[in-house]
Amino acid sequence: MTGSKALIQALEKEGVDVVFGLPGGANLPIYDALVDANFRHILVRHEQSAAHMADGYARIKRKAGVCFATSGPGATNIITGIATAYADSSPVVAVTGQVPLAMIGKDAFQETDIIGVANPCTKYSFQPRAAAEIPEVVKKAVYIAESGRPGPVLVDIPKDVQQATADMKFPDLIKVRGYNPNVEADLSEMARAVELLFNAERPIIMAGGGVILSGAFSELQALAELVKIPVVTTFKGKGAFPENHPLAMGPIGMHGHAEANKIILEADCIVAVGARFSDRSVGKFDEFGKGMSIIHMDIDPAEIGKNKSVDVALVGDVKSSLRTLVKMFSKKMIKRDSDSPWLKRRKELIQYYAETLKDYPREITAKKSLKKLRELLPANAIVTTEVGQCQMWASLHFDVIAPGTFFSSTGLGTMGFGFPASIGAKAARPDFPVVDIAGDGSFNMTENSLAVSVLDKLPVIVFLMNNYMLGMVAQWQRTFYNRRYSGVHQHRCPDYVKIADAYGAQGIRAESMHELEKAIKGALKSDVATVIDIPIDPEEDVYPFVAPGTGLKDMIVGA
Amino acid sequence: MSALVENKPGVLFRVTNLFRARSFNIESITVGSTEQQDLSRMTITTNSDEKTLDQLVKQLRKLIDVIEVKVLDTDKTVYRELALVKIKAVDPTTRSEIVNYSTIFRGNILDIDKETITVEITGTPDKIDAFKNLVEHYGIAQLSRTGVSALPRGGVES
Numbered sequence: 222m223t224g225s226k227a228l229i230q231a232l233e234k235e236g237v238d239v240v241f242g243l244p245g246g247a248n249l250p251i252y253d254a255l256v257d258a259n260f261r262h263i264l265v266r267h268e269q270s271a272a273h274m275a276d277g278y279a280r281i282k283r284k285a286g287v288c289f290a291t292s293g294p295g296a297t298n299i300i301t302g303i304a305t306a307y308a309d310s311s312p313v314v315a316v317t318g319q320v321p322l323a324m325i326g327k328d329a330f331q332e333t334d335i336i337g338v339a340n341p342c343t344k345y346s347f348q349p350r351a352a353a354e355i356p357e358v359v360k361k362a363v364y365i366a367e368s369g370r371p372g373p374v375l376v377d378i379p380k381d382v383q384q385a386t387a388d389m390k391f392p393d394l395i396k397v398r399g400y401n402p403n404v405e406a407d408l409s410e411m412a413r414a415v416e417l418l419f420n421a422e423r424p425i426i427m428a429g430g431g432v433i434l435s436g437a438f439s440e441l442q443a444l445a446e447l448v449k450i451p452v453v454t455t456f457k458g459k460g461a462f463p464e465n466h467p468l469a470m471g472p473i474g475m476h477g478h479a480e481a482n483k484i485i486l487e488a489d490c491i492v493a494v495g496a497r498f499s500d501r502s503v504g505k506f507d508e509f510g511k512g513m514s515i516i517h518m519d520i521d522p523a524e525i526g527k528n529k530s531v532d533v534a535l536v537g538d539v540k541s542s543l544r545t546l547v548k549m550f551s552k553k554m555i556k557r558d559s560d561s562p563w564l565k566r567r568k569e570l571i572q573y574y575a576e577t578l579k580d581y582p583r584e585i586t587a588k589k590s591l592k593k594l595r596e597l598l599p600a601n602a603i604v605t606t607e608v609g610q611c612q613m614w615a616s617l618h619f620d621v622i623a624p625g626t627f628f629s630s631t632g633l634g635t636m637g638f639g640f641p642a643s644i645g646a647k648a649a650r651p652d653f654p655v656v657d658i659a660g661d662g663s664f665n666m667t668e669n670s671l672a673v674s675v676l677d678k679l680p681v682i683v684f685l686m687n688n689y690m691l692g693m694v695a696q697w698q699r700t701f702y703n704r705r706y707s708g709v710h711q712h713r714c715p716d717y718v719k720i721a722d723a724y725g726a727q728g729i730r731a732e733s734m735h736e737l738e739k740a741i742k743g744a745l746k747s748d749v750a751t752v753i754d755i756p757i758d759p760e761e762d763v764y765p766f767v768a769p770g771t772g773l774k775d776m777i778v779g780a
Numbered sequence: 781m782s783a784l785v786e787n788k789p790g791v792l793f794r795v796t797n798l799f800r801a802r803s804f805n806i807e808s809i810t811v812g813s814t815e816q817q818d819l820s821r822m823t824i825t826t827n828s829d830e831k832t833l834d835q836l837v838k839q840l841r842k843l844i845d846v847i848e849v850k851v852l853d854t855d856k857t858v859y860r861e862l863a864l865v866k867i868k869a870v871d872p873t874t875r876s877e878i879v880n881y882s883t884i885f886r887g888n889i890l891d892i893d894k895e896t897i898t899v900e901i902t903g904t905p906d907k908i909d910a911f912k913n914l915v916e917h918y919g920i921a922q923l924s925r926t927g928v929s930a931l932p933r934g935g936v937e938s
Contacts, residue, residue: 336790337793340793340794340797341797341801344844345844365844397844398786398847399785399786399843399844399845399846399847399848400844521842522838522841522842523835523838523839523841523842525838526831526834526835527835527838530831
């Protein structure tokens with residue numbers, strides 16, 4: 222059997238049902254073997270999008286998403302997608318072609334040391350140097366990508382290794398020495414956590430992306446309801462907890478909900494679940510959490526104490542840690558009061574900011590559009606976002622109801638992520654409506670994926686809040702650079718309705734709330750991708766805003 | 781720190797790239813073979829505060845090619861460094877002084893010509909510093925230090 226055939230078979234054995242990719246000189250043998258594969262191949266128009274699609278697929282399926290690219294520029298094109306997956310702990314497996322072994326190091330045509338390039342943004346990488354290594358390498362790649370704290374893995378296969386034949390052994394079990402992802406939290410630490418939580422007067426849960434990666438939704442809800450704790454999330458954790466739940470407070474952070482940013486500073490005990498205390502979430506590291514006790518649950522021991530020193534560390538899968546914590550806490554047998562002063566404070570803050578925050582005065586605004594979208598979408602709809610103002614508006618104004626149905630490029634902040642990722646999500650769950658909450662600048666970067674959406678019959682909705690601006694940059698230039706605009710205008714180009722049309726998708730311009738409602742309803746029924754072009758005033762800013770380098774207490778609630 | 785790592789291409793790159801990417805300052809790093817053919821041992825010395833050291837160890841452990849990492853307590857560790865010192869030595873008094881110092885430091889004279897003497901010194905970094913300071917005024921033509929290699933005292937590692 223050839224190395225290429227072994228690659229395809231090994232992927233089949235891992236249950237891969239779709240691969241996103243683009244062929245080239247150095248992966249021709251793989252594409253030849255792909256003809257006989259029993260999984261689907263989706264041809265992209267740019268390799269970056271292949272990685273984002275695999276990422277979107279992986280986040281919804283919570284298993285490895287696979288992409289293929291050729292050597293050199295094909296491989297470097299996927300790097301942005303790999304770095305995105307790394308920053309958000311997503312299990313992407315990227316298979317790149319490489320020049321033949323004998324050509325490596327000779328600066329051959331389309332040769333890049335992709336292992337070297339990818340090192341800082343992959344969990345691990347392999348370069349099999351004999352065809353017989355391929356089955357085990359693939360199995361290890363998928364295992365490493367999916368287990369522990371998930372992350373992208375690169376498999377770089379020289380062309381002659383793809384072509385060579387060998388007797389193949391497909392292992393059922395593998396062991397990676399030096400990699401032990403299955404850890405259970407220490408029980409004495411757990412007892413300390415129970416004690417801290419029991420004695421806390423104003424406890425709060427800060428749920429991060431780890432809850433979503435672990436699928437620990439019901440466990441998180443059980444803890445919140447048992448102890449009667451308000452739940453804030455990080456932006457990556459948005460949707461870890463139903464945002465219409467009576468204990469929900471929404472995301473904290475630079476553009477977090479005002480009430481969430483406020484209440485977390487008043488807490489005396491924080492339970493951080495699968496969160497990493499990023500600067501975007503907590504502002505200044507040393508200012509955050511002063512005078513509070515912090516219980517930190519994470520599967521990655523290196524996250525403990527990285528940005529924030531904590532009182533109790535529970536290292537392990539948060540699903541299992543939460544389960545144990547709930548079990549141990551319920552032994553305390555004290556019924557918590559749902560009418561405590563702390564929960565009253567929660568209501569008070571929500572009400573205060575609902576009355577204080579002013580709406581932007583216009584017939585159609587980002588906030589109103591997103592509220593309308595939520596109203597018309599079923600609860601199980603999957604939502605991705607682009608990056609910039611659109612993303613932060615989504616965080617603020619689009620409530621996630623079904624846990625795990627929302628994701629975004631939160632760590633790397635990759636413009637162009639949302640649309641291909643939504644196509645990947647649609648490939649994972651064709652039965653659910655999928656929406657990319659987009660801005661024009663970000664959608665522009667990967668809009669050629671419209672071809673994929675149309676040709677591969679993966680109809681998603683691009684909810685394009687269009688101010689023909691690199692809006693977030695413009696907002697910062699307004700706020701911090703005295704309105705000296707530099708490099709932000711898109712000059713009403715292109716016409717997105719015509720763009721959609723050119724690809725055989727559906728383009729609808731919605732200039733009033735009435736037209737928007739009609740467009741969303743039409744898009745939900747459409748069997749091709751729909752771009753809804755919604756004109757947004759370029760002066761509409763995202764508020765609240767915690768300026769970079771400041772603390773959550775310095776939050777600016779409006780202009 | 782002592783780290784047992786996979787003995788295969790690219791591992792040193794992964795380790796040093798980690799130091800660079802996370803801005804960890806390393807004084808020295810030595811790598812060599814061990815009692816097991818498929819494992820290498822790295823000895824890393826760093827001058828970090830406790831918090832940084834804790835992160836360094838955790839990030840190292842996270843690397844898949846790193847099998848185990850131990851922070852070595854200098855009191856319970858045997859550690860040595862080797863230095864080759866080429867000293868300018870033309871006049872006979874200087875030459876005999878250097879030979880004397882070398883003997884006192886239990887060094888070896890490895891090479892000698894009309895203008896220089898090359899001495900091999902083995903010991904703790906302090907001892908090598910002391911020798912270097914002693915002969916510095918003659919003029920050091922070239923110096924090469926290996927960095928520290930270390931093992932915990934006694935017992936057998938699991």
